[in-house]
Amino acid sequence: MSEYRNMTKEQLLAEKANLEKSYADFKAMGLKLNMARGKPGPHQMDLAMDLLKMEDYTASDGTDARNYGNLEGLEEARALFADVMGVQPQNVFVGGNSSLQLMYFLVSIGYTFGFQDSPCPWSQVEKPKFLCPVPGYDRHFRITQEFGIEMINIPMSPEGPDMDMIEKLVAEDASIKGIWCVPQYSNPDGYTYSDETVRRFASMKTAAPDFKIFWDEAYIVHHLTDEIIETPVLLEESRKYGNEDRVFMFTSTSKITFPGAGVSALACSDNSMKYVCKRFEVMIISYDKMNQLRHVRFLKNKQGVLAHMQKHRRRLAPCFDAVKTTFAQELTPCGDIAHWTNPKGGYFISLYVMPGCAKRVAQLCKDAGLVLTGAGAAFPYGRDPEDSHLRIAPTYPSLDEVEKASVLLTVCVRLAVVEKLLEQAE
Amino acid sequence: MSEYRNMTKEQLLAEKANLEKSYADFKAMGLKLNMARGKPGPHQMDLAMDLLKMEDYTASDGTDARNYGNLEGLEEARALFADVMGVQPQNVFVGGNSSLQLMYFLVSIGYTFGFQDSPCPWSQVEKPKFLCPVPGYDRHFRITQEFGIEMINIPMSPEGPDMDMIEKLVAEDASIKGIWCVPQYSNPDGYTYSDETVRRFASMKTAAPDFKIFWDEAYIVHHLTDEIIETPVLLEESRKYGNEDRVFMFTSTSKITFPGAGVSALACSDNSMKYVCKRFEVMIISYDKMNQLRHVRFLKNKQGVLAHMQKHRRRLAPCFDAVKTTFAQELTPCGDIAHWTNPKGGYFISLYVMPGCAKRVAQLCKDAGLVLTGAGAAFPYGRDPEDSHLRIAPTYPSLDEVEKASVLLTVCVRLAVVEKLLEQAE
The missing domain is CATH 3.90.1150.10 (Aspartate Aminotransferase, domain 1)
Known part of the structure; x- marks a missing residue:
């Protein structure tokens, strides 16, 4: 032919x-x-069915996981996700079955109230914008579209998004409030951001004091080869430059245990955690801690997750x-x-x-x-x-x-x- | 003495x-x-532990409850809550572990986007207001406070809130966008609204075309005496007057099975359901349907709920x-x-x-x-x-x-x- x-x-x-x-x-x-x-x-999904075989729901702190309380999530669940994401347990918020919902809330909070470092809510910025490495995840883009946030395409390469372009844009334009990233095994290309890309995200200067990186670690342990690829942890890397408040890291067990009934988590700085909890506690008393406990007992820690x-x-x-x-x-x-x-x-x-x-x-x-x-x-x-x-x-x-x-x-x-x-x- | x-x-x-x-x-x-x-x-909570003994997660429509999909909830879960609330299954949306979160979303949607019948988002109304029968549920009030919605106290009586006052206010003031109600065994008085009160809520004229009744049936089956008190179903009653789009009914199993890991539900009109789903699908793929299925198999129907x-x-x-x-x-x-x-x-x-x-x-x-x-x-x-x-x-x-x-x-x-x-x- x-x-x-x-x-x-x-x-x-x-x-x-x-x-x-x-x-x-x-x-x-x-x-x-x-x-x-x-x-x-x-x-x-069959691989995780043993997770359901659990009878005692007493958490490590002695509280009953079946009842109300513990907005940030069970201690042991925070520890598990901290291990997986490479951050400290006190920087982890464990949510419900959907990390997408956590992302939506955070955009919604930024839009309606602003963050602790916002000069004003994003809704009061004339033309709020987000950067979108493309191709990317359609559900990310739909959230920013829903809130009328203008989206700017950023070309992707196997090293990650075009950092020259990003650094220039965020340094100049204070109406750029965030960026969507899937840094490891990116959706849909499967690229992993280089160490240099992560470092530049951590250190770059932004005109907006409340610029937020939505760092979706959806595939952080979803290796398809023998190689366990690990990259610098954005939250910890950002701390070195005093920029940790710009980071929201997400992950979930949707593609580890059950897509519709897994556990999601958010990692962010101490300041952000305090602020986010203040907003979240108006909305919900606590997420499903029984499911959190089942997941912890089944997966145990990062090593257990990797084995699974x-x-x-x-x-x-x-x-x-x-x-x-x-x-x-x-x-x-x-x-x-x-x-x-x-x-x-x-x-x-x-x-x-x-x-x-x-x-x-x-x-x-x-x-x-x-x-x-x-x-x-x-x-x-x-x-x-x-x-x-x-x-x-x-x-x-x-x-x-x-x-x-x-x-x-x-x-x-x-x-x-x-x-x-x-x-x-x- | x-x-x-x-x-x-x-x-x-x-x-x-x-x-x-x-x-x-x-x-x-x-x-x-x-x-x-x-x-x-x-x-x-011990009463509901048998709910967890379940191995097969195939839903009645043949889908796998463990996976993504089915935003409105499993068919059989919608049927269960329809039975409990006295509405049609197609008017039920089954959510996660928190009905408070559903309420928050709806206020947030009204504030940011407005509803299908809103002239503009509530955030663009000069002084949006909610009516609050008092004493009432503190978490309700905190939601409207969070969004800067002004709250007007309405006195309660054993028949329900002062309907003369409510009818007068909502007829005159288009900036009054909603009311918080716990119609059965009210929080905290334990009063049940009279049939006449429910009828007046269903039929009253409102200046705002997008006035919403947040009707929290948190205690709809939580009888403490032999008497099974039942009141007219607000959604169905409102239909008689063409006012069904004003109704959001809520309930959950938080105080039936597990406070922190129950299932919540929303009932609303066909129009509202269509609109709400359009907004919700941006935020979440689907709620935890494994927990929905567990609840359905354990509680079965309204009769099962009442027995429990x-x-x-x-x-x-x-x-x-x-x-x-x-x-x-x-x-x-x-x-x-x-x-x-x-x-x-x-x-x-x-x-x-x-x-x-x-x-x-x-x-x-x-x-x-x-x-x-x-x-x-x-x-x-x-x-x-x-x-x-x-x-x-x-x-x-x-x-x-x-x-x-x-x-x-x-x-x-x-x-x-x-x-x-x-x-x-x-």
Whole structure:
């Protein structure tokens, strides 16, 4: 097979006919596959079922975890998440089943009340803005969009977001109030920010005294290779420069135990903790401490978490491998029509197809029974300026299904590219 | 013993000396008692432990309750709460462990975005206001205070809040955006709104098109007598007048199963449900459906809930009885120095002492090791204009402790009143 970009119109037409036949065959199979969301599969959730076998709910401080109280979370739960995140227990707030909800609250608090270091609530800033490394996590962007906070795209590289651009923007513009980051195994590229990137986030000068880094460590222990990648801890790194109040770190067990019934956590400075608790205590008496205790007794500490994650890895690595191998086999021979990331952890692979083709690929997949995240979803306002990016989530389907879906996906990519090349040849 | 108000100064001084001796005896006991919060005791939580014995988490629609999804809650959980609240399942949203958090979100949504029927967000109204039947629930009032919403006191009676006053205010003032209500076994008086009161809430004309009734059915099945009191269902009643969009009903299992790890629910109109979900889906993917399923399998339906509540009642009724009996024995003979409510359900007894004495009583109790809710807490801004009200929560301590605490409390009331009468005699 020759490379697509070198094909004559006749060759492209012939290839199109071939691909349409393959596509029709897939369609005839009546598939129902979903690679849209970073959703663990049943075999992953089964790994944590022993967590439920617990009868005594007396916490280490002697209190009854079933009752009201303890807004910041159980002592032992704070210790567990401190261990995982590399911070001190007194800097950890343990929440409910959703770290997204913690992020939403914090944006909402910034917007409505401001933080302890805010000159005024963000709602009173003329045009409050957030920086958004792209591609990124759609649910992050939807929160800032909900509050009418303007979003500025920041290009990503394997080292992290473009720090030159970020440093320049935040130094100049006091209306830039924050940034969304997934520093380890980024959603969706799977990149891990370099030590230098983390250091620059910790030390950079910001025009806004209340600039906040939303540092979502969703995949901090979600390694897919033998390599246990660890980066400097932003909260501790920021302390060295007196900038610890700018950091909100998040994590959760959604992709460790149960996606819908895990435990979330926030890490922040002493000042921020004091302020955040003052706001949170108006909203809730305490989060579900029974679930916190179950998680602590089951996972124990960071070492226990890592041991558990190794079981996940055994089940996930083959699915990621299936996608990447199929891409290499089916797309590489077609020449420069697509490239993809090779994550060492996390939940996603980014697939970049020839500009102008991503939406068409997603539609073709959908029509053949394979649901992907909507093209463009990884960009603020759902707008991928290149119409090139697709996020692949290979965790939920079975390995057989992932194998089948990957082939179908490559057929759709090739078909969309051929269509586009023919269109351009007109 | 003659009535306090008829005593001479000498008699009062003698009585004071007696009481001070009793008080000193209590103090010497080094008590550590708490009747501050409506907190179930361990023996109540033990009743629900079988709820945890569950292994299969497949919901009735075949989905896996452990995973992401189903923002509005599991079908069977919506059906359970619909049965308890007397509404349709499609009008129920099942949340996390805190109905307070649902209330906070809704106020926050009204403030930041407004509702589907709002001319503008409440934050853009010059002086947004809420009506607050008093005494009421301190945590309700703190939410509206947090958002700078002005609170207007509405007097309570055994029939509910003063509806003449409410109807007049809401008809005239479009900046009045809502009201806090605990319609059944009100916090703290234990009154149940009359059918006529409910009907007037459903039918009244409001100047604000986006007026919202926060109808907190925290104690809807928390009967303390044989009588199963049921009132018209506000959401259904409002439908008759085309006013169903004004209603947000809340309930939770916090005082049915586990205070810190129960399940909360919201009931509202079709329009409101659609709007609320649109806002909520930005914040959270889904609440803890494993806990929802556990609750459904354990409680089954309203009949199951009522059967379970009968077990609570057996443990709580004696505690309420101890308080009321002690009050009658120790305070009634002193004449017109205090009166109290006689709730048929709920979690509290209101004690009204001679005006100007409540703060002093709470302080005396505290100094002798008995913590009460801060005097004034049941009023907006913590200000009881009469300094007369105390909220008694007899559920958490053991019966022995309640008996002891009640006697101590009456000693403190009598001492504070004698002090006040002596002061007035100066």
